[in-house]
Amino acid sequence: MSVINVGQAVVLGAIEGVTEFLPVSSTGHLKITEGLMGIPVDDNAVVGFSAVIQVGAIAAVLVYFFKDIVRILSAWGRGLRDREERYHHDYKFAWWVICATIPIVIVGLAAKPLIEGPLASLWVVAASLIVGSGVMWAADQMGRHKRGEDDTSFKDAMLVGCSQILALLFPGFSRSGATMSTALILDLDRVAATRLSFFLGIPALTGAGLYELKDALGTGVGAAPLVVGTLVSFVVAYGSIAWLLRFVAKHSFNAFVIYRLVIGVALFGLLGAGVLS
Numbered sequence: 001m002s003v004i005n006v007g008q009a010v011v012l013g014a015i016e017g018v019t020e021f022l023p024v025s026s027t028g029h030l031k032i033t034e035g036l037m038g039i040p041v042d043d044n045a046v047v048g049f050s051a052v053i054q055v056g057a058i059a060a061v062l063v064y065f066f067k068d069i070v071r072i073l074s075a076w077g078r079g080l081r082d083r084e085e086r087y088h089h090d091y092k093f094a095w096w097v098i099c100a101t102i103p104i105v106i107v108g109l110a111a112k113p114l115i116e117g118p119l120a121s122l123w124v125v126a127a128s129l130i131v132g133s134g135v136m137w138a139a140d141q142m143g144r145h146k147r148g149e150d151d152t153s154f155k156d157a158m159l160v161g162c163s164q165i166l167a168l169l170f171p172g173f174s175r176s177g178a179t180m181s182t183a184l185i186l187d188l189d190r191v192a193a194t195r196l197s198f199f200l201g202i203p204a205l206t207g208a209g210l211y212e213l214k215d216a217l218g219t220g221v222g223a224a225p226l227v228v229g230t231l232v233s234f235v236v237a238y239g240s241i242a243w244l245l246r247f248v249a250k251h252s253f254n255a256f257v258i259y260r261l262v263i264g265v266a267l268f269g270l271l272g273a274g275v276l277s
Contacts, residue, residue, distance in 0.1 A: 002222040003045050008037055009225035010232050013053055017236025020057040020205075021198065021244055023136060023177035023256045024263070028125040031171060032267060035122055035276040042120040045221045051212035052226055054205045056233030061198050064241050069202075089150060093199075096154050100161025101203045107165050108208065119169060122267060122276055128172030129264030136181045137257045143184035149192040156186050161200050172264070175201060180253070190248040198241070 004012070015033050019026040030050050031041045039046055062069060075090030085091055108115070118124075163182040167175035176197050183193030270276045 002225055003043060004039060004049055004221050004225045004229075006225050006228050008039065009049075009053075009229035011037070012049070013056065013229035013232030014236050016050070016053050016229070017057055017060070017233040017238075018240050020054060020233070020237055021061075021176050021201070021241055023132075023174050023180050023253060024260055025125070025129060025132070025167070025172045025174035025177065026054070026057075027167070028129055028172035028174070028263075031120070031122055031125050032263075032276070041122065042117065044116060047116050047120065048212040049221045049226065049229065051208045053209075053229040053233045055209035056230035057237035058202055058205045058209070059234050060237035060241060061202055064238060065198065092154070093152070093157070096152075096157035097161075097199055097203065099154070100157040100200055101207075103158075103162045104164045104168060104204050105207065108168055111169060115168060119171065122271055124170060125172035126264050126267040126271065128170040128174075129260045129267065131170075132166075132173040132177050132181075133257045133260040133264065136177050136253055136260070139181035139184040140253045140257075144187045145184070145189040147186070147188045147192065149188075149195055152188065152192065152196060156183070156188070157196070157200070159186065160196055164200065164204055174260075175204075177256070177260075184253075190253070191245065194245060194248050 012030060012033060015029050016026055019029045027050065034041045034046060072090045072094050075085065075088050076094035078085040079088065079091035079094075160179045160182045163178040164175050166178040167173045179197040179200060180190075180193045183196050184190070188196065267276070
């Protein structure tokens with residue numbers, strides 16, 4: 001019997017779609033929801049399921065930014081053939097995304113037992129939500145928001161890419177939160193920081209989903225919940241992306257900071273009261 005049924009997959013897919021690209025921690029919200037539904041959060045099949053349904057959210061990014069992705073990949077392809085094209089920003093940006101993904105791949109493989117074991121804890125999620133809130137607030141205050149997407153450099157991409165490791169090791173910190181905060185500290189404006197976070201998430205999250213697929217299918221999650229969860233994630237994530245880009249163009253990240261603090265404190269309360277374990 002599958003450890004996750006279709007109804008639960010719908011709920012988890014919706015949670016993933018809403019939270020994957022908002023700086024509030026999709027992993028943290030998934031683990032909290034799984035705990036409330038009585039699903040073992042540290043089960044290998046459940047960890048695999050969470051990674052796989054991320055592919056639905058990534059597919060939403062691919063569709064939403066299709067023209068941008070085609071433009072970047074086209075520039076990259078031209079640059080491989082023509083030396084003159086290698087001075088184009090899009091060609092360099094494609095390589096930056098590739099290089100910036102390598103650190104998280106190395107750490108993800110090396111630390112897999114920790115990620116799926118001791119670090120897959122709701123106590124870690126609660127603490128990471130609160131600590132990440134402080135980092136995000138400080139980054140938003142420190143950043144001068146004066147650099148746009150065309151001003152990004154290799155250094156920016158590598159630092160923002162490496163920051164994804166924080167969310168990998170500490171579920172609740174938020175991959176989006178870590179990458180956006182780092183980009184803000186580097187003085188990128190909020191829209192540029194958000195878009196850079198999206199592009200850097202494509203290879204990292206797609207790779208994680210494909211890597212975990214065998215565990216999700218082989219250790220207790222049926223094909224139907226995986227398909228349903230992934231489809232729901234795609235639909236909801238598409239709407240979430242469109243909303244977030246409009247929001248950050250006119251607002252600070254303070255609303256996310258407050259929300260994370262409330263969820264983190266509430267989670268500590270639920271754990272302390274024994275409602276969740």
